[in-house]
Amino acid sequence: MRRYLLLAWVLLGLVAGGALHLLGHPAAAGWAWSAAGLPVAAHVALGLLRSLLGGRIGVDAVALAAILGAVALGEAAAAAVIGLMVAGGEALEAWAEGRATGALTDLMARAPRRAARIEGQSVEEIDVAAIRPGDLLLVRPGETVPADGRLEEEAATLDESALTGESLPATFARGAALRSGGVNAGPAFRLRADRDAEASTYAAILRLTQEAAAARAPLARLADRWAVGFVAFTAVLSAGAWIATGDPLRALAVLVVATPCPLILAAPVALVAGIGRAARRGIVVKGGGALERLARVRTVLFDKTGTLTPGRPRLAATDADPALGRDGALRLAAAIAQGSTHPVSAALVAAAAARGLDLPVPDSVAEVAGGGVTGTVSGHALMLGAEGFLHGAGIRIEDGFGVAASVAAAAGSVAWLAMDGRAVAAFVMADGVRREAPRAVRRLRALGVRRIVLVTGDRAAAAAPIGRALRLDAVLAEQSPTDKITALRAESAAAPTAMVGDGVNDAPALAAADVGIAMGAAGTAAAAEAGDVVLLVDRVDRVPEALAIARRSRRVALRAIVLGMGMSGIAMGFAAAGLLTPLAGALVQEGIDVFAILYALTALRPGAEEAAPAGLSPEAGFAERNAEHAGLRHLAEALREGAEAIGPTPAALPALAGVERRLRDELLPHQREEERALYPEAARRLGGLDPVAPLIRMHAEMEALAERIGLLLRLAAAGDDWREVAPELRRALFSLEALLRLHLTVEEEMLAGIAGEAPAA
Template structure:
């Protein structure tokens, strides 16, 4: 809420103006002028204190015009004009404070939802413990309505969670056993158990809170630019007021000019519009760390993308299942996934996750034996099964495997044998995220002229993954230092700011070097999130499109408000200098202008972000292929 001081100053100004008006209508003009003056003095003193603080910081703003106009009006006996200016200034300050409070509401809601305690399961018993006591591996009970306090893996069969506070998604998400659950989600279904993956202080939600606090403390370059421009406007105002006084010999005209110029919309519209843009972006899962990166994001001309975990999902996905005679794709996947439950290998876990996402619970394997890094054998529903590398399965079958499709760059083949026969091959790869081509096309429509790939992976893999995307350049096998050099080289080309998107520790230096660094916050490394200016709270790239369009909209609204407000103020100042406006009329006119520009700036809260084209649903198993 607005501060108590802004309430008090507004109350003094309003009481002085209305009380004086009542006395004036009652016929006591002298006492009315005294009451008007009494309402002005607290506002003027508060304003002088703020001016002194600004001067100590080396800032000179248009608050000086407000102080000069109130002082001049009091000295020249224009107590009513001074009272209107005082109400205008205190009311504008209050309205700006209220507008910023409303704009920040969605972001501060994150702070109010931070859980303080958690329910831990130990030996079958429940323990209420402080959040700091949770550690990796702890089993946590999440009751209906609870906010998930720590990142973890779903231990129960399923869970229904609401991610709207984090991502803006309106519908709850059903998650299955073994899937990652993000801290900050709300349980809207039955109670479930979660295995903590990390400490609460290192979890997604805790990191988001720290970023929110940093975002709220920022000040935009446009606002600082407004402070610099205010010197020009201050000189123009004082010069026009002096000229009006000199040409007419009437000091009241100078007071009218000063009143119309108080305060300037330049210092009201910019922060309100940009803070509103921050709030709007947060509702769509894009956490921008302050108004500086929001303004920079609006002027991006070049995009540099990391590959693994950014352009691609970063985890192996099944792209095909090649079956032998007598076996179906569903049968091969079910047998492989059931046996792979006994392995902690990332490939094995990817196979299990894919099967769970496509069907019912898997049978429990028996008599399992794993050869680390090669494969695993055992029995599934009474049948002998072997899953692993081609060489490992060949050894288990006692001979060479028949030739199969050639492996594509960046893919891996897992052989599956059932009942002493080769049943098929499961092909996994780290493929493009769904809808990537539509996303990049949308970014180009928003003015991103160059899109590049920068990866530490092999060139053959990068080329295979990005074929058909129409990238402007592809840079592979890069070290972190080379990524930084690429960012700087693109910056030297000109054509707008440079935006870098990445998720790994090796991306952090390039993220920091870019005009705008964007981190994949859902599963990305903490180092990249700390170095970045923007964090995508959900593990999808379409937040780029939403964030860019919101930033452009907020900046456009800020500039529109400034242009319209300054234009109207200058016209009013000229009219006052020519004697067409009295000080009171000028004060009322500027009050209307200030209210209008703030209300216009609040339109940034309703920006509709650009969205990528919808992604068609992935096809199901097709015998020889599997998507």
């Protein structure tokens, strides 16, 4: 606020002085202009003194000498003009660097403040500070565990995503060590405290965040990097002009022209322009310093859950008894899951809805904390839950079934379905890669980021497939908040490093990074508070976009400085030669300043590295074709199920005939529409000789396979030897399934960028 008041004062003094001069009162005008310039000089002097005490000199030294010299030599108008540029530059810089964060208030707000302590038969509400080791605490549903301790119930379910990054709730048995900060996702349970609240896990996260934020050195202003050399050059030139001619006005003219307003103004203007353009894309950058640091980033560390992955479990694969079928098993599991609020249950219900399955209403549904859910559906007794839940009921999972599920579960967890006392299906749950994540990683590489690392508190088995799919340089799994800071500092020692995360467990690393980038749309307030950049759109591809904007803004700022100071250098030569008076020099410097500012404002326009192809027109039908992909993925599953159903007899022919009809009714019309409208326009947007040729070639191969499947089915129906037809039919079905899945993935990757949005799930 003080800087804005100073700017207002200078403007008032300039206007008043100009009015007095026009009214024929030059002496009063001089006093008004001096009164406008001297407070700026005092302000600059204080800042210069602080800089000198800090062991550095700023370019403001030239401005201070110019204002004082102009007043001393009777050039008050020049002093006021210089004061205007200095005050205006500082006001603009204050706006660009305005405080956008508090003292981690949101993170503090999440910390538990009250706890329920069990005393005999009563429950007493106490402050968390009163918790002592050995206290028996009651943690109710939805409450945060207030202190580290041991579980004194048979089971408890905790959402520890804030601590570990693991998206799936964790189940603990009696005697398990529980950490503070986890949220009770099940019934109330008792906890025996091992430590007081101040020594527990969540309190440590708070301290880590605060310490890491305090340890980060502030960024020196861009202008000050050339301060010593520029000040020395200006001093030598002005002193030389004075000594050579004996005219102090020449020295003053050099100082006036040398007033480094392009240095003071151009960088803030360019950075503010970048901040504004980023904001329009849902990217909040907390000041010009953060934007400048972001522009220098060469290494990026990503959290997993909620950052590179959506953070919500989804159904990745199903293994079911052939007599029941995958859809039949999913229908039963989703039916009983309707009686549960567990995230896995919600994922099963969503998967059934996506396939259009009609779910019956379950009877006698009961949820067992930390285990699963039981009930009756269509007269069958069902159990849905973890393997241990089924074992507890005496249900054995057959060896072959268990091996298949174990292989699939390497990257996820398994929910088992038992029907009438027998395991009949396994549902593999996973938290897959965000649709836009591969493009985001590739664009970071294109922008010159040399190293991309996944650092997560999740299990290595869950993290490794993510790193492999995205072709990351390293995967660091099972990392605590302290481990993340250690990894971050190791990377920062080699190159400027950014950390991207969304959870409370990421907040310390976000604060410690050169640049912390928080997924603020779906992440925690703690991450948003600790980060230098906050993404208000829940899309990780905004990370490379923010980096591109930052780099362009910094590049424009540097060019504006070089051009502005180059012209100032030429003007300084004219002033030293006596061709510019102090007031004329001030006006010339104003023109240079205007040029530097106008050039800096070009940061409002995207650069070449940011230019995105024009979006597809509605007539191309991208949205409609992309929406059909969900049905085609279901068709791919039907192809696989049909191939697996082929046995020694033609019993599967009716089902296979239905699959073949779907190929004719769904796949082939979809491909024809793509080639008619979507691909021609996409080819024009993508450029090159024939960019969509691979997609069309895959269309042709799929059409040939579909025709082959139809022919084989007609041969089988006509009575040809089934033993000869069956192997060929199985191979064709599996080949078409694999090619269809690959085609959908490749097409989405190619076209999503020019469509302007991430492809539909």
